[in-house]
Amino acid sequence: MHNKSLTELAADLRAGTYTSVELTQHFLDRIEQYDESLNSFITVTPALALAAAAKADVQIADGTAGPLTGIPMAHKDIFCTDGIKTSCASKMLDNFIAPYDATVVEKLKQAGMPILGKTNMDEFAMGSSNENSFYGPVKNPWDTTRVPGGSSGGSAAAVAARLAPIATGTDTGGSIRQPASLTGITGIKPTYGRVSRFGMIAYASSLDQGGVFARDAADCALILSAMSGFDEKDSTSSEVASEDYVAALDKPLQGLRIGIPAQYFDEGLEADVAASIKSALEQYKALGAELVDIKLPNTKLAIPSYYVIAPAECSANLSRLDGVRYGHRCDDPVDLEDMYKRSRAEGFGSEVKRRIMVGTYALSAGYYDAYYLKAQKLRRMIKDDFVAAFADVDVIMGPVSPTTAFKIGEKSDDPVSMYLQDIYTLAVNLAGLPAMSIPVEAAAGLPVGLQIIGNYFDEARLLNVAHQFQQATDFHKQTPQGFGA
Amino acid sequence: MEWETVIGLEIHAQLSTKSKIFSGSSTAYGAEPNTQANVVDLAMPGVLPVLNKDAVRKAVMFGMAIEADIPDVSVFARKNYFYPDLPQGYQISQFDQPIVGLGHLDIELENGETKRVGVTRAHLEQDAGKSLHEDFAGQTGIDLNRSGTPLLEIVSEPEMSNAKEAVAYMKKIHTLVQFLGICDGNMQEGSFRCDANVSVRPKGQVEFGTRAELKNINSFKFVERAINIEVERQIDIIEAGGTIVQETRLFDPDKDETRSMRSKEEANDYRYFPDPDLLPVAISQALRDSVRAELPELPEQKKQRFMDKFELSAFDASILTSNRALSDYFESLADATGEPKLSANWVNGELASHLNKAEIDVTDSTVSVEQLSALIGRITDNTISGKIAKDVFEAMWAGEGDVDQIIESKGLKQITDSGAIESLIDEIIAANPGQYEQYRSGKDKLFGFFVGQVMKVSKGKANPAEVNRLLKAKLDA
Numbered sequence: 001m002h003n004k005s006l007t008e009l010a011a012d013l014r015a016g017t018y019t020s021v022e023l024t025q026h027f028l029d030r031i032e033q034y035d036e037s038l039n040s041f042i043t044v045t046p047a048l049a050l051a052a053a054a055k056a057d058v059q060i061a062d063g064t065a066g067p068l069t070g071i072p073m074a075h076k077d078i079f080c081t082d083g084i085k086t087s088c089a090s091k092m093l094d095n096f097i098a099p100y101d102a103t104v105v106e107k108l109k110q111a112g113m114p115i116l117g118k119t120n121m122d123e124f125a126m127g128s129s130n131e132n133s134f135y136g137p138v139k140n141p142w143d144t145t146r147v148p149g150g151s152s153g154g155s156a157a158a159v160a161a162r163l164a165p166i167a168t169g170t171d172t173g174g175s176i177r178q179p180a181s182l183t184g185i186t187g188i189k190p191t192y193g194r195v196s197r198f199g200m201i202a203y204a205s206s207l208d209q210g211g212v213f214a215r216d217a218a219d220c221a222l223i224l225s226a227m228s229g230f231d232e233k234d235s236t237s238s239e240v241a242s243e244d245y246v247a248a249l250d251k252p253l254q255g256l257r258i259g260i261p262a263q264y265f266d267e268g269l270e271a272d273v274a275a276s277i278k279s280a281l282e283q284y285k286a287l288g289a290e291l292v293d294i295k296l297p298n299t300k301l302a303i304p305s306y307y308v309i310a311p312a313e314c315s316a317n318l319s320r321l322d323g324v325r326y327g328h329r330c331d332d333p334v335d336l337e338d339m340y341k342r343s344r345a346e347g348f349g350s351e352v353k354r355r356i357m358v359g360t361y362a363l364s365a366g367y368y369d370a371y372y373l374k375a376q377k378l379r380r381m382i383k384d385d386f387v388a389a390f391a392d393v394d395v396i397m398g399p400v401s402p403t404t405a406f407k408i409g410e411k412s413d414d415p416v417s418m419y420l421q422d423i424y425t426l427a428v429n430l431a432g433l434p435a436m437s438i439p440v441e442a443a444a445g446l447p448v449g450l451q452i453i454g455n456y457f458d459e460a461r462l463l464n465v466a467h468q469f470q471q472a473t474d475f476h477k478q479t480p481q482g483f484g485a
Numbered sequence: 486m487e488w489e490t491v492i493g494l495e496i497h498a499q500l501s502t503k504s505k506i507f508s509g510s511s512t513a514y515g516a517e518p519n520t521q522a523n524v525v526d527l528a529m530p531g532v533l534p535v536l537n538k539d540a541v542r543k544a545v546m547f548g549m550a551i552e553a554d555i556p557d558v559s560v561f562a563r564k565n566y567f568y569p570d571l572p573q574g575y576q577i578s579q580f581d582q583p584i585v586g587l588g589h590l591d592i593e594l595e596n597g598e599t600k601r602v603g604v605t606r607a608h609l610e611q612d613a614g615k616s617l618h619e620d621f622a623g624q625t626g627i628d629l630n631r632s633g634t635p636l637l638e639i640v641s642e643p644e645m646s647n648a649k650e651a652v653a654y655m656k657k658i659h660t661l662v663q664f665l666g667i668c669d670g671n672m673q674e675g676s677f678r679c680d681a682n683v684s685v686r687p688k689g690q691v692e693f694g695t696r697a698e699l700k701n702i703n704s705f706k707f708v709e710r711a712i713n714i715e716v717e718r719q720i721d722i723i724e725a726g727g728t729i730v731q732e733t734r735l736f737d738p739d740k741d742e743t744r745s746m747r748s749k750e751e752a753n754d755y756r757y758f759p760d761p762d763l764l765p766v767a768i769s770q771a772l773r774d775s776v777r778a779e780l781p782e783l784p785e786q787k788k789q790r791f792m793d794k795f796e797l798s799a800f801d802a803s804i805l806t807s808n809r810a811l812s813d814y815f816e817s818l819a820d821a822t823g824e825p826k827l828s829a830n831w832v833n834g835e836l837a838s839h840l841n842k843a844e845i846d847v848t849d850s851t852v853s854v855e856q857l858s859a860l861i862g863r864i865t866d867n868t869i870s871g872k873i874a875k876d877v878f879e880a881m882w883a884g885e886g887d888v889d890q891i892i893e894s895k896g897l898k899q900i901t902d903s904g905a906i907e908s909l910i911d912e913i914i915a916a917n918p919g920q921y922e923q924y925r926s927g928k929d930k931l932f933g934f935f936v937g938q939v940m941k942v943s944k945g946k947a948n949p950a951e952v953n954r955l956l957k958a959k960l961d962a
Binding site for chain 2: 078079080086088093096098099100102197198199200201202204205206232233234235236312313315316318319320321322324325326336340360363364365368372
């Protein structure tokens, strides 16, 4: 049953083929059996999951169930969960149990989805390989010597290995799309403001956006309908009404105009990844779409812009982690300053410290104009590139990542080479656009993801474009070896 | 050398909103520690601020009252520093785009002249919590009830030239914010507090001297003292050949001194940047219109109206409009009695002194407008004299009943019957033949003696005007 789509699972639950308790137990068993080799979960919550499943079974029996009732899922450990540890994969929050649910968690709970557990990630969502976790690296189910991507690597690995039907993620610079690409699953990062950030631990507030990993676009559509929408607890959440993403899936692609940015096919892109992407684009042509050459001239500015803005915001966002009210506090502080310094030095990992320092520097008196303000100007230019492009095309396509999954440890000593992993994804966050990664033809046995970028609040079209491709191909149905039939 | 002082004030007025500026917690004062702090005030991970629209309205109203520029868009910024009572590790404040721009205010100087003081800006921000150092041996307690309470920081231009002007400005703002109903003005509870930037320079010099910022001044009296002490300190240093260091100083009212908290070198780099959790605040025309419609009559306008309508002196009108509740009390009283001057005397006299003595606000007065109005009615209809009325007021204040009850039960009704007064006069003349003779032989001054005697035997109840008239007739007959 772990290879079924959400629609199929929901139909089976309704038909009584199995109960939610049985389905949930099945996934819990798979986590028990396989996660030791993947390390995709930080916390597994069998008792809570089964209790929620039992409640869902009652709803299914009495006819009050919704389309997702009884289907278990997992949350990235960045979403606060009432009564379940939320660590953000940091020693700093290893002891933290929130007394509230993130809006996303609350919505999916209301939809009747039992929570299997909380998934591993890069500490505070900072990383592209999931090696920056206090709980150890996550491994790629396709090759456990390789990374699953990051920062939502645990969610991606869990869904790829079918340890959960779907899992939430967050994407600040590519943290949903890149791991989806490297693990061969479908992931969507919605428009900034589409999904509430309340209860989602902030890394870079103006870039962070919650989203989801699933087997395919149809499952993403179902989940996104349930988790998106305006939230009065998040001032930056949008009042633009959510659409019925499922209803839009079946629209044919005849006449679709796909923008192909030359800047996304530069020398940094590995040849076999480029070949897979080009072959997918040919498939789109066969589906009736038209490929249009476009220019996103400021693409290269995304990295310097992002690596000023994101650290600047995180340097303030992480200030609340001071050892005073919750989280890690050092032993026997001699005074206040000692408590701050040691609690934070002990609680944060090296990548987090690096970004806090970069951000603090960029905001300092005398440097603010040269770094932060300049980065904001670049951000505006990057956004303007996209706005101009969308005047002429419906979606933009290109690679998600310049490479397939790399070896664990391969880039961990070279932050800049790690940052280049996100060269094709960062600009989307800076512009606030929605984007997806869908699996296309593998390269040397490792998954490759096609990035589809949509216009603002055009998630329905994005999902439709992805779904039509998946109707015509079966890349999304490929599963890694070693995780049962 | 002659010295000139330059003073600018930063006033923090706590806005009287029901809930906090970025969370739904109550702002009520005096609750048990940490009972009015929710997950947002505690800055738990993942929580987000949501702007309280009422705080925006109140800030805009203040801006209108000082005829300030109110920009279309203002921006919240994070002011970064670590302190245990600042849960976020940054204060949400405003930096380069405050909600209220340049405005002004007129203050009255001691010589009766008016001086216009510029208000540079006013911005919204959240208050911090409180650190409690006394209650825990070797540790500091944190109370976050105040964390997130809305503040309006009102920054003046450096345009005041002595402590008295600074106090006049501060009082003016204090009156204004209470009139507007945007701040309760309670200085004991910290709802209204002030920092003063003070510098001195040789008279005639254009450039400012190096300034010191005086923190933690929470009364009008302390502002005056702190500034005067600081000015003296600065002049002493310069005259002794020293230089002033730019620094933050704390005023200690117990020791009557200011002392250094931190120098400019030790000052924090606050690393302000726009808060990405909050959208820029747009001040629409509709909002402006609706706030303007709610804008109450301002103290200045009310004072002028009292002078025009009730023919009050500037002095009386000024006192009566020093406080909105007092001005409301007076106006109701004047309208009810039709005796504005008498009403003003009573409010500024007996009522004010009783309120001061009891240390209560006019809204808590035990003597209501209706009661005082009835009392004034009994003076004007000659039932009692003004002097007796004070005794009746005293009894009403003590809760002994209404005016007529008290007059009745204490037998205070004025004697106006001329026959009765005449017989009293006859008695007095008969009892004091010596004085009568002296008066008759030209010692006019003794008239006062006879008046006093008549009032004494009547226990103050004889109508003084009648006593005068009849006594004159008898003695001069």
